[in-house]
Amino acid sequence: MILTEDQLQDLLDKALAALPYGTEWAVALEGSLAEGFGNPSSDIDFLFLGRCEDDLPTMPSLLFVDGRRVEIRTRSVRQIADQFRAVEEGAERPGRLSEDLLNRCQRLLHSHPLRGHALVEEVKAMLPAERFGRITADWWAHRARQSLRQAIALVCLDESDEAVGWTRAGLLQTVKSWAAARGETYLEPKWLSLQLDRAGHPDVRDRYWQLDTTAPAPGAAFAPGAAAVSGSVPALGGASASDAAAGPGSVPASGAAPAPSPTPVPDTAAPEPGTVTAPSASPPPGAAPAPRSVPASRGVPAVAAAPAPGGVPAAGAAAEPDAVPAPVPAPASNAVAPAPAAVPAPVAAPASSAPASDAVLAPGAVTDPSGTPAPDAVRDHLTACLGFAADLGIAGVPWRPERLIVERVAGVTTWQTGERVHVIRCRRDVFVLGDDAGAVWRSLVLGRPLPRVLAQAKDTGVADPGPLLAAFLRHGLIRLAWKGGGTVIPSLPLSAPPGPLTPPPSTAQPLLSVHGAAVSGPRAIDLMPLPADRFAAAAMALVWSNVVVENAVEDVTGALRRGQWRVAELTARRAVHAALRGLLSAHGVHPLPADPGLVRRLDLLPPAIRPIGARAGDLLGRGVGSAEQGDTLLAALRAFIGQVRGAVGADSFPLSFDSAHTWRATLQLGYDWLRIGAHLDAQLPIEEARDLLAGHGTAPRPALERHQDP
Amino acid sequence: MSDPMTVLVTGAGGFVGAEVTARLTAAGHTVLALLHHNTELVRNNGRKLTPGPGTLTRITGDITRPGLGMTDDDRRLAAIADRIVHCAAVTDFGLPDEHYDRLNVEGTRHVLDLALAVRTPLVHLSTAYVCGERDGTAREDELDVGQRPGSGYEKSKLAAETLARTAAADGLPVTVVRPSIVTGAGRTGRVRDFKTIYPVLRVLTRGLVRTVPGHYDAVLDLVPVDRVADLVTEATLRARVAGCRTLHAVGYELTLRDFSDVLAEYPCFQVPRFVPPSAFSAQALPDGERPYYNRVISLYDTYFRRRVHFDDTRAAAFIGRPAPTGARPYLRRLLDHCLATGYLGPAPRRLPAAAVRPDGSTHR
Incomplete structure (x- = not known):
């Protein structure tokens, strides 16, 4: 451990001094330090166990002692027993077992006793280490299966970027499962490299890192703003170059010191077209020729501009004959590339915090012209990971x-x-x-x-x-x-x-x-920015306003013919209001304001609608005292309706109801919306609509006889 | 187990008849299967019927002829039958009245004559939809309440059942079983014949007709074929108990709203719009839809208008099991079976050869 026993006891004394006097506690150190991991900035996590029946608070207390952050958590023996029982019960349903519960139990079971050793050991004995290791291994295995199955699906669906992300997640979960079965149950992936080093199977460890680092890159090679390198060959450092050149099965050299480096190079850096060489070109000395099925080593550009001193790898390692000449990779970049959102961020953590095994990752080594990883490379990598999982005993993820x-x-x-x-x-x-x-x-x-x-x-x-x-x-x-x-x-x-x-x-x-x-x-x-019921209601209101507009215009025409000026005025207003209702409905306003407020509420709509509001206001104020006035009003009304139609898109209102055909088309659409509304139990103008819709199977004309002014 | 009986089954090759025959022989009884054509008896699951332990004797006959068109030997055989189960009928819609008369009415008359001659207890398969075009509850003891039949088929079945009632009044023990719309098996949705409502579902879900006259609260009662067969078999074997009863062999009640909501769960199905019948005009349908409407949907119009509930107190009490619940899940099972067999689902597209790339992929 990073701290000595004396240092720990000293810290504990100081922490205890800061706490209320009088409680009898057993104390253990839990967390990364207790596991044997940690670094100077790691927290000190103390766990105080009380032999009592109470529920103790779960929130930790925070102290700062000797420049270190100290967290103190308390738990009663009864709480611990409950948690262990929950873990045992959850073991059969790993999908339901909470990661937090598992984590709490793991930390306790691997904690380092500091005071009251007997109680600590007694508590630990309640859940034997091997049993817990099995439960944790199954828990990780379940997750590995889900991630890898998801990756299989995404490969089939040509979602290469995301597939890679889930493949890597599944890979991590696979190896965590394997490690847990060997007692390395600490959950946080941050310390994976140390866990694998300790687990005592270097072949598994090495294979894991090899698979992780050779994952095909997402399309970061074409990220904007990446540092441009002119067409010259990259000055790859010696060690990293040879790492990059290596084919499958090689271990990324530990100690290849990465300099933090900007996003790798965009397309503009590609060598001149004339220098594209086919993968079958004779590989430069030292570079392993890569058969097509090999997951492309990320360190290898598809093409070299010119043979470079130092054995820069060239075309030999490219897997895809039609791969774009790869952008020249920035040397020794820790190129877990800034991933698109789909690539899970935590997976990047192991690479960044594992000093021993950074690989030279040159994204874009095998990409297709669109910037996404070549599908075959992705599938090949996934198949390799599936094989690895099977080798480690995780069944249920064949490539099927x-x-x-x-x-x-x-x-x-x-x-x-x-x-x-x-x-x-x-x-x-x-x-x-x-x-x-x-x-x-x-x-x-x-x-x-x-x-x-x-x-x-x-x-x-x-x-x-x-x-x-x-x-x-x-x-x-x-x-x-x-x-x-x-x-x-x-x-x-x-x-x-x-x-x-x-x-x-x-x-x-x-x-x-x-x-x-x-x-x-x-x-x-x-x-849609509307919830379903209001969506259906707004659409139904739109259809309905259509119907009312046309009916009202018919009414105006009829009234004018008979010299019923007042009637004409009123029905004209009705038409205007209906058109405004349609306008508001088409923009998703529902429930609608009452008629008097319709013109003013146009201010809810985009500014381009303003002129319509002005015209509506004008029309609503017009009187009819003569045939000429009536005709003028009717003409203005039709123009206004045309303007509304233009504002909502010509097909929002049918062009005309003169033909039974268009009327029926509107009716049918009305029924389509009615059907949705009925399904959603939406507020629909059903009662009003039903009469008119039921009575008018063929034409709006009969409405004239039945129409009553409100 | 009761003593083995001999049962004459008309329509033994039919959808319900085959299942009844299978149950009777499975219970150890002898079945005289009256068949018009020399058909294989196929069960609902599509497999050939293997009778047993009871025996199956095939008799060629024709219910449209007096004496059922049997040979003398066969008639002698039939005369000693302990029971007669009359399943034979024509159930297709849209046929001329004369056809229904011959098969459903006259055919029943001939069967009744046969039964009356020896007073053989008879189980007569009618239809719940003798209730005609009415709303409300239809009871098992109601027959003619002045209703208007919804179709030529219903009219013929009403007439046939009336004949059966008359025969019962003359002392013949007659049990009438009235199934509603007979559809796939309750647990699996499997069905042998895609008839009656199935072609309607096909035309509608494929979008061949998109507007249908009907009320969202109209009710269709779908009864699994195995429930019908169970009831008919029970009525046959326990004729004494069944007596002169009428039993509603009914199942799941589904409104058109239920149909609409369930069909909407299937991305590949079009959902028709139901419009009030008064607002519907077949002439107004698009040219492409009208033929399908006329040939298929219009025959079923009457069912989309009715809001009728079938009371089945007697049937439930007799068989000891009420009608099943879980209408929407049952409909899903029916639909899933149709999809699995390819009866429903996207019509297979035949692409011109040029549109298929060498690797088998296609492009527009």
Whole structure:
């Protein structure tokens, strides 16, 4: 341990002096120091065990003693017994066993007694070390299976970046499981390198690091702002160069001192096209030729501009014949590249804090022109990790994508209005799908293996359906299950499972048309900023306002013909209000303000709408005293409606109700929305709508006879 | 176990008949299977019926003919039957009245004549939908309450059941079993024949007709074929107890709203919109939809209008099991089975050869 026994006892005395007098405690040192890890900035974690029945507070007390941070936690023997029992019970359901509980028990079981040794030993005996090691190993193994299964799925779906992230997570969880079975139960991945060094199987340790460091890079090679290196060959330091040159199975040299280095080099640094050599070109001396199936060593650029002194590795190690000439790697960079959000951050931790085994990682060594890792490299790396897991005794993760079943998620329903597809999640969140995304969604027959689902999605003719399916998965609209293994719920080491993604809501305005929600592109999976019930209600209000507008205009026409000036005035106002209601509904305003407030509430809408508000105000104030005035008003009204139509997109209001055809089309859309609203028990203008909709199967004209002024 | 009986089953090759036959022979009874064509008897799970321990004797016959068109030998055999189960009928919709008359009405008359000759207890398979076009509760003891039949099929079954009632009044022990819409097995959703409501589901979920006249609160009662067969078999074996009763073999009540919500759970299914019948016009349907509407959906219109509940107190008491609950999960099982067999689901797309890349992938 970093501190001596005397130092610890001394610290303990000082800590005790700071605490209230009178309690009888056994004390142990827990945590990284007790494990034999730690460094000068590690906390001192004392655990005070009390032989009592009370529930002692879980919050630690914090002291600063001798320039070190001291945390004091207390626990009663009864609490400990409860926790151990919970761990035993949770052992059968590792997915449910909380990491915090496991962690607390682990720290206690590996703690270093300082006072009251007998009590400490008595407490530890309540959960034998071997049993706990087995439980922890199973717990990690479960997580490794989830991560690796997730990686298999993402490889199938062409989500290479994320696949790599989950592969590395699964790899870490695999080796943690193996280590735990050997007594290295300390949970925090930070000290993994020391744990592996101690575990006594250098072959396993070395294989782990080799796999971890040869993970294909995410597309960081093309990150903007990276330091540019002109087309010259990198001056790789000798040791690191040879490391980089090495093929599979080699150990990244320990002590390859990394200088912190900016993001590796962008495309602009690539050597001139003329110097591209095919992978089959004779490898330079010292570089191992890499057969295609080998996970590409990250240290190797695909192409060398010129043979360089010092045995700079060249094309030989490139796995992909069509790989872009790799950007020249910055030398000796600790190139766990600044990952895109998808790559789990904690996985980077071991590399950064393990001084002994930094590898020269040159991202971009094997990338395709789009900047993502080449799919074959990703799959090969994953297969290697799966093999490693199997070797370490973790069953249940063969490379068998057909064991991944795409399953239904409860509470997800599909509602089509016209040609637009909406998917509602948990009866609350509304996603609107672009045409391509909708076509792929509609091709889904759930309960089938992933490869078959993907093939069916490809049959739709939509290009690259894989990432769309992956997006559906991320959003929790579908889920994956492993045949015989339950739902795949991956979680990063010591994190909770992420849960369904909820993207920022769509900012499209107007939000709605009678044909469905607005969508940002063919592959869009946009989240509506309205909860489902108000979404359906707003759309129904929009359809309904359509109907009322047209009816009201008919009424105005009829009234004018009969010289009913007052009636014409009133019905004209009705038409204006209905059009405004439609305008507000199309922007997602629901519930609607009462009629008197409609014009003023236009200030809720984008500024471009202002002129419409002015015109509406003008129309609402107009009187009709003669046929000419009436005709002028009618013309202005029609123009105004045209303007509203323009503001919300021409197809928000049907062009005309002259034909039974367009009327029926609107009706049908009305029923589409009614169906959604009924499903969601939304507030719909059903009673009003039903009469008119039920009575007017073919044309709005009969409304004239039935219409009553409010 | 009771003494083995000999049971004459008409329509033994049919959807319900085959299951009844299987149960009777499994219980050790002898079945005389009256078959119009020399059909294989296939069970609901698609497998050939292997009778046993009771025996199965095939008899060629034709219910549209007096004496059921049997040979003299067969007629002698039938005369000693302990029971007659009359399953034979035509259940397809949209046929000419004359067809229904011949098979469902006259056919029943001939079977009744046979039964009356020797006073053989008879189990007669009717339909719950003899209730006709009405809302509210339909009771087991109601027959003709002045209702209007929803279709030529229902009309014929009403007439047939009336004949059976008359025969009962003449002293023939007759038990009437009235199934609602017979669909797949309760536990698995498996079904042998994709008939009655199945073509409707196919047309609707494929989006071939997208607008349907109906009320969201209309009720369809779906009964698993195994429950029907259980009830018919019980009624046959316990005829003394069953007496002259009418039993509703009914199952899960599903509103059109239930259908709509469950279909919406399947991404590959289109969900039809139901519009009030008064607002619906077949003429107004798009040209592509109208033929499907006319040929398939319109035949089922009547079911989308009715809000009828079938009281099954007697049937539940007789068989000792109430009608099952869990309507939506049952519908899901039916749909899942249809998807698994490919009956429902996206129509397979045939791509032109040029659109398929050498590695098998396709592009637009």
